Amino acid sequence: MNRLLFLLIIFIVSGCAAPGPVKEKANNILKPVCYEKFIDNSLGSYQHFAHQFSPKVVFAYAEDASSYVCGDAYWGELVDNMCLVGCSPTWSQIEALALSRCESAKSPSFDKKKPCKLFARNNEIVWEEYKKEDAKFQ
Amino acid sequence: MRLFGKNIKKKMQNFNKFILLLLLVSCNLFAKDCVELKKTILSDSIYLDPDIKELQKGIESNNECMKNLFGIMLYNGLYFSQDQSRAESIFYDLSNKNYPEAQFNFALAMTKRTDQDPHVVINLISGIFFKYAEDKQSSYLSSLARDLGRKYTESLLSLTNKCKENKNSFNQCNPVLRSISADDIDNISSKYEDAIRDAQSIIANNRVKLHAESKDQADTLVAILSIGIMAYNLSSAAAPPNNATPYNPYKFGDPNVINNPWLNGNPLKQNLYQWPRPF
Numbered sequence: 001m002n003r004l005l006f007l008l009i010i011f012i013v014s015g016c017a018a019p020g021p022v023k024e025k026a027n028n029i030l031k032p033v034c035y036e037k038f039i040d041n042s043l044g045s046y047q048h049f050a051h052q053f054s055p056k057v058v059f060a061y062a063e064d065a066s067s068y069v070c071g072d073a074y075w076g077e078l079v080d081n082m083c084l085v086g087c088s089p090t091w092s093q094i095e096a097l098a099l100s101r102c103e104s105a106k107s108p109s110f111d112k113k114k115p116c117k118l119f120a121r122n123n124e125i126v127w128e129e130y131k132k133e134d135a136k137f138q
Numbered sequence: 139m140r141l142f143g144k145n146i147k148k149k150m151q152n153f154n155k156f157i158l159l160l161l162l163v164s165c166n167l168f169a170k171d172c173v174e175l176k177k178t179i180l181s182d183s184i185y186l187d188p189d190i191k192e193l194q195k196g197i198e199s200n201n202e203c204m205k206n207l208f209g210i211m212l213y214n215g216l217y218f219s220q221d222q223s224r225a226e227s228i229f230y231d232l233s234n235k236n237y238p239e240a241q242f243n244f245a246l247a248m249t250k251r252t253d254q255d256p257h258v259v260i261n262l263i264s265g266i267f268f269k270y271a272e273d274k275q276s277s278y279l280s281s282l283a284r285d286l287g288r289k290y291t292e293s294l295l296s297l298t299n300k301c302k303e304n305k306n307s308f309n310q311c312n313p314v315l316r317s318i319s320a321d322d323i324d325n326i327s328s329k330y331e332d333a334i335r336d337a338q339s340i341i342a343n344n345r346v347k348l349h350a351e352s353k354d355q356a357d358t359l360v361a362i363l364s365i366g367i368m369a370y371n372l373s374s375a376a377a378p379p380n381n382a383t384p385y386n387p388y389k390f391g392d393p394n395v396i397n398n399p400w401l402n403g404n405p406l407k408q409n410l411y412q413w414p415r416p417f
Contacts, residue, residue, distance in 0.1 A: 077349065092270070
């Protein structure tokens with residue numbers, strides 16, 4: 001019985017953890033505190049929201065030569081409580097909140113040429129993806 | 139018998155009409171819509187004759203999505219021979235009709251040209267970023283526009299070099315691009331980032347405000363509903379339905395009767411309540 005309970009706990013905890021390759025990629029880019037924040041799977045943390053049904057959570061990050069900052073936002077913080085259909089915010093709105101939080105976390109000495117950029121949407125790391133391929137017509 | 143035959147004829151005619159309608163509907167179902175067509179042509183690079191006919195039909199009927207797709211095909215020389223200036227004018231016309239994708243496409247086409255003032259192009263891109271951030275259908279264009287702006291500022295130096303390399307087309311280059319320096323590019327880039335930062339803050343604040351207001355309204359609504367339900371419960375408990383057994387506090391010995399005289403008004407005034415109770 002105890003073993004079953006232990007397995008169940010392991011299953012629940014591992015279910016909310018970031019997948020291995022995502023962790024590895026994140027570890028290569030993010031500095032310690034932000035990395036911890038990104039992989040944190042406690043209640044109300046980034047991974048907790050990233051593992052919800054139909055998740056919409058965004059992580060933003062910036063670093064200069066001496067420091068780094070990050071910010072996140074999830075759709076529940078921006079949902080319209082008085083509507084019946086289409087109450088969820090757009091990705092751009094969630095991104096805007098995460099990026100604004102990241103920007104406001106910067107110290108005055110932070111390099112102004114290093115803006116906060118999108119690091120991940122849910123567990124999909126999109127850090128500087130736009131640099132890798134040409135913009136496409138829509 | 140004749141009457142019966144007439145009914146059958148009528149029913150047959152109705153059935154034929156129904157089959158015809160069904161055929162028409164099924165034909166439309168088989169025809170690809172623009173989004174599907176776009177995927178087949180742009181992502182899978184498959185050009186089937188029925189699809190091209192569908193595209194032509196769409197262009198003739200002034201379908202904006204089909205026209206935009208035609209513009210993309212012209213710009214990249216897909217199936218049709220390449221004609222970038224015609225494609226740009228298609229994007230421009232559709233942009234003036236407020237077609238979101240065409241506005242992005244027009245901006246993208248402008249980022250590849252050397253005869254455009256970078257300040258104007260950046261302005262256009264920032265505008266698209268801000269305009270579509272809150273648009274449920276086209277918000278993805280907002281994110282794409284933000285990235286396009288960054289990519290464009292990073293490509294300014296190579297555009298300048300392109301101007302300098304080709305002496306024949308040097309005069310056609312925009313004067314700003316002809317003489318742009320690394321400091322100028324830094325300046326344009328930081329102005330763009332400032333604009334994006336400000337826009338982001340406005341977009342986030344608007345939505346946070348909406349969320350807070352709607353939460354307050356929802357809380358008020360829930361409170362009103364709770365009070366309403368409570369009041370209803372109290373009133374329905376005080377006044378039993380018409381078909382219910384009349385309350386009789388003196389009907390002792392009946393286990394189904396709840397002997398609570400206070401629920402039927404003040405029993406002291408009715409002079410019905412006696413103390414001590416006559417057991």
